[in-house]
Amino acid sequence: MIPIEHILLLSALLFIIGVLGVMLRRNVIVMFMSIELMLNAVNLSFVTFARSLDSMTGVVFIFFIIVVAAAEAVVGLSIILSIFRTRKTLNIDEFNLLKW
């Protein structure tokens, strides 16, 4: 049995990679994938805790997160697609119209 700390450490590591990906990369698709990575890092912690506490609550949470993530992926990807069609770029720094 793998100790719970190892799995949590892995989850934190994945999460940090996701955060850094969102903050540092300029490509929207990559940022988007990083967000998914963060979600799944969280999922991993949930399932770990569910297992160690012998509770189904965490598992139920995961189902919700997966559903929401799927929906979010649909919306997010279609936004990115339509932006790309008009601006011919995926560089996030170019998408700065939504400001004062």
Added chain:
Amino acid sequence: MSQIWLVPAFPLLGFILNGFLGKRFGTRFVTFVGPLAVGMAFAQSLVLFFQMLEAEGNVLNEHLYTWIASGNFEAGINFTVDQLSGLYLLIITGVGFLIHVYSVGYMKGESGYYRFFAYLNLFVFFMLLLVLGDNFLLMFVGWEGVGLCSYLLIGYYFEKDSAAEAAKKAFLFNRVGDFGVLSAVMLIFLSFGSIEFATVNAEASTRLTEGGTLVTAITLLLFLGATGKSAQIPLFVWLPDAMEGPTPVSALIHAATMVTAGLYMVARLSHLFVLAPFTMNVIAVVGATTAILAATIAITQTDIKRVLAYSTVSQLGYMFLAMGVGAFSAGVFHVMTHAFFKALLFLGSGSVILAIHHEQDMRKMGALKNKLPITYVTMLLGTLAISGIPFFSGFFSKDEILWKAFSSPFGSPWLWFVGFLTAGMTAFYMFRMIYLTFHGESRVDSHVVEHVRESPLSITLPLVILAALAVIGGFFGVPHVFHVIPNGIEVYFHDFFAQIPAGHGNVSTEWTLMILSVIFALFAWFMASRLYHSGFEIASGLRSKWEWAYQLSLNKWYVDELYNSLIIQPGRLLSTHLLWGLFDQNVIDRAVNTTGAVARLVGNTIRPLQNGLIQNYALIFTLGTFLILWYMT
């Protein structure tokens, strides 16, 4: 079932039809609906009048619905027909109907024909509401409503500056009076717990001490309202300016009905007013002063309608004199006869004005007697009535007032003397008007004079009917001294008004005073014919001899100028320098501007945060999360 509500409902319906559909359906429709609405109201009024005479206690009541009920305050849409409102109903709808018919001829071809009739109907509606309401609040609705209609009708030719100004002036002067009425109504509610006329009249003597401060304050405030509506000193200056409206308006509103609203209120609350002897004296003195002041102004005016306007003010002063000496029935009687002859005179002047192409200056009239025979004869009858020539209607009512002013416990020989002088002056300026307009040399423009012809039937018919009423209307109230028939008006009003102690004086004094005033009126007639019948040498001689008096009278005692320098100019200075310059600019504007400046400053400061770079947002978001986590652990 008495169906009182039908009376105001007809004119209201007329207003709605004319106002909303009149433009689309054209003049024929308006011509049909406008007069018919008032005619129907008149028919219903007649029915109600006779029902009222036979009813128990001479009162008909009708409860439509409860308008406001809050705590012990209750105001309903309740209508009452009694001796006073019954008579007023007949005057308003009867004279009103004739004037509507007249307007069909007079306003022919005017662009706002439908608008005119809509306003006229609305006016009749509000006036009926005023006299039918059984409580102060409903009366006040009518009171304000006639003020509104007066504004609309005076400003009928609103593209003319003078008309718009006159309308504003009338409205503002009425507002001053309305303040008095509203304050009085509040005081009445505080002291009676009710605003119904019947309760107030019945409980006045038990709830208020005679001559006390409270009752004096209430009645003085009410009288302030009456001076506004009925054009008495100090608020009379709007009425002559109101002649800017079309002539039927002058006849209906500013002679026959609306201006008598103040008198109606005083008469309605006679039981309250007799408890305040001080107010009664104020009313009598103000009435007498207004009567003579307006008469002195009327003597020199050259605009035919202005002569009649000042004559109206003067006659209203008479009526208030009657109220002030406790002769309520005589006052109301004069309201009635005055409605006949003053409506007649105004309509007659309108017929003249129409015939000579909208010229109102009497210096450009003259010798119209043969060209306008019907107008001439009817106006002459009206003049005889207003001058108090024996056996015309004005003679009986005016004489009754003069006698009461002399003999009543509230009266005095001085009041009589002022009234007596005014009566003579009335005869003088009215015959001056007749001579200048119809006699002597023609001073009408030469190219107009060939086209002068008598007005159409819709104009002359009301004149003839009103002339008949002006001649015979007085026999309704023949004074006791004649011993012929009982004094109808006193029989009619028996027990309605507050009783005042019997006056002094005997029959021979009454005869003497009556003969004196008749002689004076005949003398004034004679003087007018000497001065103005043919050639004006004597008149211009007198004028140059008494130049200052002439100027004083011609310029209306400079009352307008006085108000201008005492009230309007200081008000304007106060507004420009203190209210606008200091307070508005420095306090209100500054507060508003500062609010805006603060918002802008804050916005400028934090605006860079929203730079559109998503990764910046993500960074701040992450740092924030860490901050929260760090804080929580």
